[in-house]
Amino acid sequence: MASYTIRRLLEILVNLLLVSLLSFWIMWQTPGGPFDETNQPLSKEAKANIRAKYGLDKPFYVIWWNYVKNAVQGDFGISYQFPTQSITTLFQRYWINSLILGGLSVLWSFPVGAIVGVIAALKRNSWIDRTITTVSLVGVTMPQIALIFVAILIFSVQLKWLPWGSGRDLLQQKWQFLIMPVFLFGFPTVGSLARYVRSGMLDVMGQEYIRTARAKGLVYSKVVMKHAMRNMMIPIVTLFGPTLANAFTGSALIEIAFVIPGIGKFFLDSVFSRDYPLLMAVTLVGSAILSVTYLLSDLSYSLIDPRVRAGGGRK
16 A cells, blocks of 8 residues: 555656646747737837746746746746736635635535435436436536526526625625535536446446345345445545545636636636746646545545455455
8 A cells, every 4th residue: 555655646746747847838839928919019128028037038948947846845936917926825815715616516516416326226217216317417418608607597697596796705705605606516526426326326236245135134224325335435436536626626617607716717817818827836736636636536445445455456
């Protein structure tokens, strides 16, 4: 376990280095720049001074390596959009909104998705199963932007039940404001998880040891909770890793639609404004979170099922 964890951590460091290099190269090759003359007419001398101030007058590999060295020390530089604030300060200010939005969505979507998935499997081919399957399919296949548009149109514009779009931090909002964005953020997770759980539960319930337990006269609910559910945890843990990473890094669509000043919205803004330091910081932090959550998921497999070895395979 220890050697596997160390190896995976080293792989994460290498991956982050490659992600930073590839991201920096793509930004470098993209036409335009943060001080493009079409947006800010400048003289050649003024433009050269600004590029020198931000270190953009050096070769590509020098700029990249300097950024990596500073990032390792926790210094992601200064944002071009907000030159008076460091990117670390911006993270501290705006990431809390993404964490609240993502955290609340995970808190409701995972329990609900797991429960309805189990119910659909236990009520196989019934109207309950068909209803849950249909709703889950909508959550998985329907574009999130369409869900956002329909929800705002019905609940905010027509019925006027729920507010949206004040632009303030979530800690300053009334709880009614959180209902729609939290629901819409978690709804696709419910759909995916319910389908995973239903499929896995049906497979587990058909195993020989389950039939043997039932043949011995064990109570059906005990068979489900003690034997079937434990073996159903691996699919849940598999989905939990990327879902948690997504929750930590925010949703640009939801944050823009509901005017939430979160990290997802700032990432999209940084793309259009060519804010290289902010774009690189969000990319690296998001990649690190995704890598770590996948590692935690893999390590959890051996705790849930002792037959699974860390690193793959079964004992």
